[in-house]
Amino acid sequence: MPAVSLIIPVYNVEKYLWRCIDSIAGQSFSDFEAIFVNDGSTDNSAELCQRLIAPYSNMRMVSKQNGGLSSARLCGYNESVGEFVAFIDSDDYLHPDYLKTLYVAITKNNADISLCSYFIDDGIEQRSQSLYFGEDCSLTPEEYLDKYLLPQLPSTKADDKLLPSFMWLRMVKKSILDEFMFVSERNVFKEDLIMSLMLNIKSPTVEVVHMPLYYYCINPGSLTLKYREGMWKMLMRLMTYVTVYIQDCDNPKVQSRIDGFYINSILISLRNASIKGLPEYRKTVRHIRQAGYTHSLFARSGSVLIRKYKILLLMFCLRMPSLLYFYYRKNL
Numbered sequence: 001m002p003a004v005s006l007i008i009p010v011y012n013v014e015k016y017l018w019r020c021i022d023s024i025a026g027q028s029f030s031d032f033e034a035i036f037v038n039d040g041s042t043d044n045s046a047e048l049c050q051r052l053i054a055p056y057s058n059m060r061m062v063s064k065q066n067g068g069l070s071s072a073r074l075c076g077y078n079e080s081v082g083e084f085v086a087f088i089d090s091d092d093y094l095h096p097d098y099l100k101t102l103y104v105a106i107t108k109n110n111a112d113i114s115l116c117s118y119f120i121d122d123g124i125e126q127r128s129q130s131l132y133f134g135e136d137c138s139l140t141p142e143e144y145l146d147k148y149l150l151p152q153l154p155s156t157k158a159d160d161k162l163l164p165s166f167m168w169l170r171m172v173k174k175s176i177l178d179e180f181m182f183v184s185e186r187n188v189f190k191e192d193l194i195m196s197l198m199l200n201i202k203s204p205t206v207e208v209v210h211m212p213l214y215y216y217c218i219n220p221g222s223l224t225l226k227y228r229e230g231m232w233k234m235l236m237r238l239m240t241y242v243t244v245y246i247q248d249c250d251n252p253k254v255q256s257r258i259d260g261f262y263i264n265s266i267l268i269s270l271r272n273a274s275i276k277g278l279p280e281y282r283k284t285v286r287h288i289r290q291a292g293y294t295h296s297l298f299a300r301s302g303s304v305l306i307r308k309y310k311i312l313l314l315m316f317c318l319r320m321p322s323l324l325y326f327y328y329r330k331n332l
Helices: 017-025 045-053 069-079 098-108 141-152 191-202 231-246 254-276 278-291 294-301 307-317 322-330
Strands: 004-010 032-039 059-064 084-087 113-121 126-129 137-139 170-173 206-217
Touching (some): 004 069, 004 098, 017 045, 032 069, 084 098, 098 206, 126 206, 137 141, 191 231, 231 278, 254 307, 254 322
Parallel strands (some): 004 032, 004 084, 032 059, 113 206
């Protein structure tokens, strides 16, 4: 039985798949299986994947009807036999020591999660993205909320730490995962954050590796660059998960994170709506106003808000949010 199961959803990525598979084949760690989940691709991804992985006995592909990223991950999770799992995207690629370094980190202290830093590859240059920890470290269950989970949420305070929630930066002990943690990105935005929220109930330990080991690629067809229908509703569903899992935690930083998440959700929704055009933007503004939180947020947090949040809330309070539309359109 392999130590690690690497799960790779595949959907219409024939242009980038070879790069991903090459980086998996070139890993310095060999005790793993790679499960490619063809999520109903309509291009040649499935055929190409079968051909590229044919020489490798530890790689295989399963196919399913299209259901989205989370459903493909869940399929791979159910197929996996490793003690640990890692999820990567098929249009990205790995440092040769990605698996080895995360495996050594998670096993040396019998941790539940290991975490690394990453590069952003925009096709022109590769930019290293450092984690706020600044060095390798270990987090106890008591530190999970304060140092690992809350930093994955935006904050109203400029000096608060931030941590990316991407699952592809993590190796996780399979036994602490459950099927209900694989929430569909078609219903809720930031499905990776939801998994971190749900893992809080498991009181996990975390090993942090400061070294960048994953190459996140900005591609023209990336989901993050497209208009997404119902973005505001998806973010408000995510808000429900956030409040359910951390609202009652005895931590003074929770409220500023919840406020920061809400304000950031407004910014994301307005930018998303601006991609489609002014009518959609105005409709989203109406939905945000109907929620009725902007004035109370400004009254509660106005004095400590970071600058961009303060400007946004002032625009809503003064009924001038359409100014942002022209900014977003100019910068699309």
